[in-house]
Amino acid sequence: MTSNKTLKIFAVVPAYNEEKKIGQVIEGLKKYISDIIVVNDGSLDKTAQIAKEKGAVLVSHCFNLGLGAALRTGFCLALEKGADIILTFDADGQHNPDDLEKVITPILKGQADVVIGTRLKGKGNMPLSRKIISFLASLFTYIFYGKWVSDSQSGLRAFKRQALEKIKLSSQKMEVSSEIIGQIKKHNLCLKEVPISGIYTSYSLSKGQKLFSGSVRIVWDVLISKLFKI
Amino acid sequence: MFLGQFLFVLVILFFIYRLWRNFLNKSINKVQFIEWLVFWLIALGIVIWPETTSFLARVLGIGRGADLIIYLALFLIFYFIFSFTRRLKIIEKNITKIVQQMALDDYKKKSFKEKED
Numbered sequence: 568m569t570s571n572k573t574l575k576i577f578a579v580v581p582a583y584n585e586e587k588k589i590g591q592v593i594e595g596l597k598k599y600i601s602d603i604i605v606v607n608d609g610s611l612d613k614t615a616q617i618a619k620e621k622g623a624v625l626v627s628h629c630f631n632l633g634l635g636a637a638l639r640t641g642f643c644l645a646l647e648k649g650a651d652i653i654l655t656f657d658a659d660g661q662h663n664p665d666d667l668e669k670v671i672t673p674i675l676k677g678q679a680d681v682v683i684g685t686r687l688k689g690k691g692n693m694p695l696s697r698k699i700i701s702f703l704a705s706l707f708t709y710i711f712y713g714k715w716v717s718d719s720q721s722g723l724r725a726f727k728r729q730a731l732e733k734i735k736l737s738s739q740k741m742e743v744s745s746e747i748i749g750q751i752k753k754h755n756l757c758l759k760e761v762p763i764s765g766i767y768t769s770y771s772l773s774k775g776q777k778l779f780s781g782s783v784r785i786v787w788d789v790l791i792s793k794l795f796k797i
Numbered sequence: 798m799f800l801g802q803f804l805f806v807l808v809i810l811f812f813i814y815r816l817w818r819n820f821l822n823k824s825i826n827k828v829q830f831i832e833w834l835v836f837w838l839i840a841l842g843i844v845i846w847p848e849t850t851s852f853l854a855r856v857l858g859i860g861r862g863a864d865l866i867i868y869l870a871l872f873l874i875f876y877f878i879f880s881f882t883r884r885l886k887i888i889e890k891n892i893t894k895i896v897q898q899m900a901l902d903d904y905k906k907k908s909f910k911e912k913e914d
Contacts, residue, residue, distance in 0.1 A: 624904075626901060626903075627900055627903070628896050628897070636893045639897065644901060644904065739889060739890070791886065
């Protein structure tokens with residue numbers, strides 16, 4: 568990407584027990600981005616070792632905290648390192664690194680503060696169960712935070728530094744994706760959705776949210792965080 | 798006083814004694830001590846004068862004293878679940894902050910060491 572020469576672009580990859588895919592994910596990202604932060608969220612396998620060997624910046628939680636906490640740690644480090652644009656990228660190999668340009672371009676052109684890659688509008692073999700989870704999660708996000716996003720749970724996002732500095736996250740787990748949408752609305756940030764392709768393998772499906780427990784968990788966590796305002 | 802009542806009174810007095818000990822040991826603060834003391838004193842009153850629940854139940858339009866106790870118990874259980882969930886979330890949040898800070902400090906130490914080497 569030509570923009571890399573002038574702007575510091577960091578990718579934050581939260582990872583928990585991803586030894587099978589993390590190497591491949593880092594290799595894919597390295598084609599476009601040199602600064603990759605892997606947040607090893609208390610993995611019990613060789614995730615940290617592989618990430619280090621592949622040349623990523625590695626920061627490790629001593630035990631598993633959850634997606635929200637891992638993203639916050641990664642964001643904190645990326646901002647400290649002077650990142651201008653911060654990307655989030657799932658470690659289970661479900662995103663195509665070729666889509667990075669699509670999520671970064673609107674920020675470079677000044678058309679958006681935050682960009683979310685939507686898997687529902689792009690090419691890919693998204694299974695029906697995932698489409699249902701995604702729709703339900705987006706619906707609950709709309710009910711609780713008042714902003715409609717077609718794929719609120721997408722892990723491929725891009726943030727302008729100034730936007731990420733405003734976003735204050737407190738979620739611990741998967742509900743962070745909805746909280747991000749809430750913060751975008753709260754701070755009146757300009758959000759753009761771009762179509763991306765999802766890569767669904769038996770591995771990535773086994774790692775992701777389950778139809779019932781996944782949806783219930785997100786709703787419960789959003790409810791608790793809203794109720795207690797913690 | 799029936800034998801059952803007598804046993805309940807003994808059990809409640811034992812809990813009040815434990816509560817007092819916890820307060821003296823500073824395991825609980827003043828507010829928690831008062832909350833629990835009020836709870837056990839109400840329980841003691843109900844055991845010694847069970848007819849008071851019937852009177853209160855009639856006043857509140859519930860019907861029987863036993864029903865009033867069940868409603869109160871349910872209310873208390875919900876209150877405690879709510880209170881414990883909230884405390885658990887606060888503890889979880891604090892632990893998260895510590896672990897995150899440790900991770901970032903550890904990263905900085907390691908990168909500093911690598912630069913020195």
